[in-house]
Amino acid sequence: MADVALGETPPSIPRRNLPSASRSDRRFKWLLVAPAALLILAISIYPLIFSIWVLFVNYDFQIPGHAFVGLKNFEQVVSDPVARYSLLVTVVLTVSNVLIELLLGLAVAMVMARSFRGRGLIISILIVPLFISPVVVGQAWALLLQRPFGPTNYLLGQLLGQEVTIGWLTQFPYNFIALVLADVWQWTPFMFVILLAGLTAIPPHVYEAAELDGVGAWQTFWHITIPYISPMILLAVTFRLLDAIRLFDTIFIMTGGGPGTQTYTASFYLYTIGFAQFHLSRATAGSWIFLILTLLVIIFLVRRLLKPEAN
């Protein structure tokens, strides 16, 4: 019985002595949370709920009134060939960007995992692109590639010994190569940093044991290095994928979606429909479709990420 008494809350006498203090305490903690809660409510929850209403009505700056239109907004998006094409471009660009960044990042990390003179300096230089705004990166690459004033064609011409007149920002497939180039330049360091952390955490004795076991370099890479860093690879790919899917900045700066709608990504398409043509209800419907498609990818990756190590 004595044990039970010890576990109970202390008698309520002290609390009765301070009724006003405890009540204002309780009010104070709500006060502290209120700004954040209101902010989320105002800029996140409210627009989300509002957007559900917008999905089913006419909300277009060119057509007055908000008449109920049923699923017409969805129909318009689904039947728009540009919408479907922009989704394809998004997939192609995302996959090629992330894949190239992963392979390049892994290669650089493997080199940098060894210790040599000047390693710290080289690593510092390598991660500089991460600190630059994507808009600036797009602008810089646009300047480098721009015809006829950018130096790229001139340098290629010198190298090949003949005049090069590639329209890097306007000509298929070079415009896509340019977009991938800018993205890879900026985001490979991200992969590199995460994978380097993974590689340096592998205990050296495991490699030595493999060496004595007679395990070849290729087998060591596949059976020891890759399994060791696979959680890091998954993490890096997840983060990069979520970011790459909503590619917008470099498109806006470098190609403006052009020529025509050739380099439209999903984000760029939705921006054009919503904020250039002001078909807001259509853009909202498109956003919801895009959100659901993205969610499928996210759920798959996050599940894998959260799964405890396979038994």
Add this chain to the structure above:
Amino acid sequence: MAEVKIKRLHKRYGNFEAVRGIDLDIPDGEFTVLVGPSGCGKSTLLRTIAGLEQISGGEIQIGGDVVNDMRPRDRDVAMVFQDYALYPHMTVGKNIGFGLKARKMPPAEIASRVSGAAQMLGITSLMDRYPRQISGGQRQRVAIGRAIVRNPRLFLFDEPLSNLDAQLRDEMRGEIKRLHQEISTTMIYVTHDQIEAMTLADRIVLMRDGVIEQEGAPLDLFERPATMFVAGFLGSPKMTFLPGRLARGGDGAAIVLGEGSTTVPLPADRALDGIGDGAPVVLGVRPEHVMRAREDAAMPGHVRMQATIDLLQPTGSRSYATFRIAGTPIVAELEAHDVSRPGEAIEVDLNLNRAALFDAATERAI
């Protein structure tokens, strides 16, 4: 099956010389323990034999082949690491067989060798588990299994028991000894633990500052240490060193301890080649060579003295009692009930027949 010959081996890291000219012959089938304090070069020596470290000078032969420039994988040696170094993404069975698979052995042969090794080590029931699902002692068994399936000509152990708790360490120590008796392949074992060295070794190589201080059979080193360092390193509790001066008189030699308050006569048959009267010496007494006086008079070669116990550490079977001789604390290993409490004054006999005597200047045995 191979003997190991090491000639004038040097290993430098920049300006630091970890191994400074070692000569060592290890006969085929012998269990050799490299022992010494941290930083004495014992692990470095082992790693150069494995080929994990390039040597800076000298020669290493394994089974008659000079292996100086041979890759680790071609040396046909297996190594067990302190942190086990298992492949975490493979089951126990795959861990043990991975080296054989890498060497393109037929799967049936791999399976039979793996199960043979597992049986020998009593880990058959763990074959489908992952390293993180088994205990430290089991992991070390797997690491040993990975070494023995390869049937190498030489086993190397780098402090394999240091990560285990005391009880498991005792158990695994016995297993490693039994393993050596069963497969009788040459084994080189590195440890800083003198008990492991004493219990496992056919031969102990005691290292200090990159050179061999003394090598030989465990009891040889224990009973006839060449230097004060060896004498102090082997044995627990440590040997007590009592500084003094040699006094050579007509009726035999004696040692005047400390400031001259205590004189202990040496046994008559004690050889004292070339040590003059008044020379500074150090008398080394092991705890087990001090006992409580029981007879009326001390036996030949024993010295009786009064002792007031400062500190008492019972272990159950024996008790370690600390008292002072001429100001120097000395540990005695007494019977469990010889002393009941600190502060007690008793008579003890020092057995000088088995005491060690060192030159104080060179720290070498006389």
